[in-house]
Amino acid sequence: MQIAARAIKGWTILDLSGDIDLAHSPAMRKALLGEIKEKRTPRVFLNLKNVRYIDSSGIASLVEGLKASRDLGSRLILYGLNKTVREVMQLSRLQKIFEIYEDEEQALAS
Numbered sequence: 033m034q035i036a037a038r039a040i041k042g043w044t045i046l047d048l049s050g051d052i053d054l055a056h057s058p059a060m061r062k063a064l065l066g067e068i069k070e071k072r073t074p075r076v077f078l079n080l081k082n083v084r085y086i087d088s089s090g091i092a093s094l095v096e097g098l099k100a101s102r103d104l105g106s107r108l109i110l111y112g113l114n115k116t117v118r119e120v121m122q123l124s125r126l127q128k129i130f131e132i133y134e135d136e137e138q139a140l141a142s
Contacts, residue, residue, distance in 0.1 A: 033083075035063050040140070043075040049082035052090030061093035068100045068108070076101065077139050081112030086120050098130060107131065111139040 033050035044067045052060055067073045076097070080086075094110075101108040111133040113121065121127045133139040 033059065035059060037063070037067075042073075043077065043140075044071070044073045045077040045079055045136070047079045047082070051084055052086040052093070054087060054089045057087075057089040057093045060090065061096065064093065064097040064108075065100055068097060068104060068106055072104065073106060075107045075109060077109045077111065077136070079112050079136065080110055080117055081114070083114070083117055086117050091120065091124055091126065094130070095126070109133065109139050109142060111135055 033056035
């Protein structure tokens with residue numbers, strides 16, 4: 033998995049690619065919580081367009097990031113979910129608690 037960070041309007045976009053699984057979710061968790069808890073970024077966007085697969089450890093890291101963002105009054109926004117990732121979110125019934133958009137343009141306009 034690869035993680036690249038971009039700054040835009042004082043917000044951060046984390047471009048993720050590859051698989052978010054047990055081996056790689058700690059790196060995503062560290063990057064995500066670093067933006068939310070340490071840098072106190074008001075909006076953190078996760079670009080999941082190039083994520084092929086996410087398992088329960090990846091979902092747990094997303095939920096932890098969402099909780100941290102809510103605790104601090106910031107926003108965690110997901111976009112670009114492919115069919116596989118979207119299905120995992122639906123099966124875990126998390127699509128209703130996360131802010132999810134189709135693409136970057138919609139996410140940034142939110």
